[in-house]
Amino acid sequence: MGLPQRKTEHYTYADYQTWPDDTRYELIDGVAYAMAPAPTRTHQSLVLELARQIATALKGKPCQAFVAPFDVRLFAADAADEQVDTVVQPDVLVVCDPDKVDERGVRGAPDWVAEVLSPGSAARDQIVKLALYERAGVREYWLLHPTDRLVTVYRLEAGRYGRPEISEMKDSLGIGVLPDVTVDWTAFPN
Secondary structure, eight states, X not given: OOOOXXXXXXXXXXXXXXXXXXXXXXXXXXXXXXXXXXXXXXXXXHHHHHHHXXXXXXXXXXXXXXXXXXXXXXXXXTOOGXXXXXXXXXXXXEEOOGGGEETTEEESOOSEEEEEOOTTTHHIIIIIHHHHHHHHTOSEEXXXXXXXXXXXXXXXXXXXXXXXXXXXXXXXXXXXXXXXXXXXXXXXXX
């Protein structure tokens, strides 16, 4: 089941910043999508452990890990913030260019993004955001399937995501765009 859209008119980041805080939205190509209510315990446990491992591995390095809610503004290169019509909040992300990070979040494509799938957002994460992240230039995109304990990995090759790699959440898995970072699945809750 998909999450409802706010309305069908075209919105920008300027509109987004005026909306009340009691409901979170993502803005994709000017269309506002209401985000799901608070995630499940399993979802949050996966996000927390993933972020903890990555942040620890990146300590003292130029790349930084962030967790939602944290705005990622994706845009045309010459667009002013107020004109941006795509703002997403990935579950976990890594940015290696410190010039992309400001007090509002990230301006431009993160290097690595992970989304933990939930029934309310799975279709958007696997279809809409997959195409969006590819178009924006996110170098590596992970989809974590908590029920099936699977991870689907998309890597950008010549501007396109190649065939995904699907593996079980067991043992460990390296992040291709972050050579010094390996996720230890044995530390995750079952």
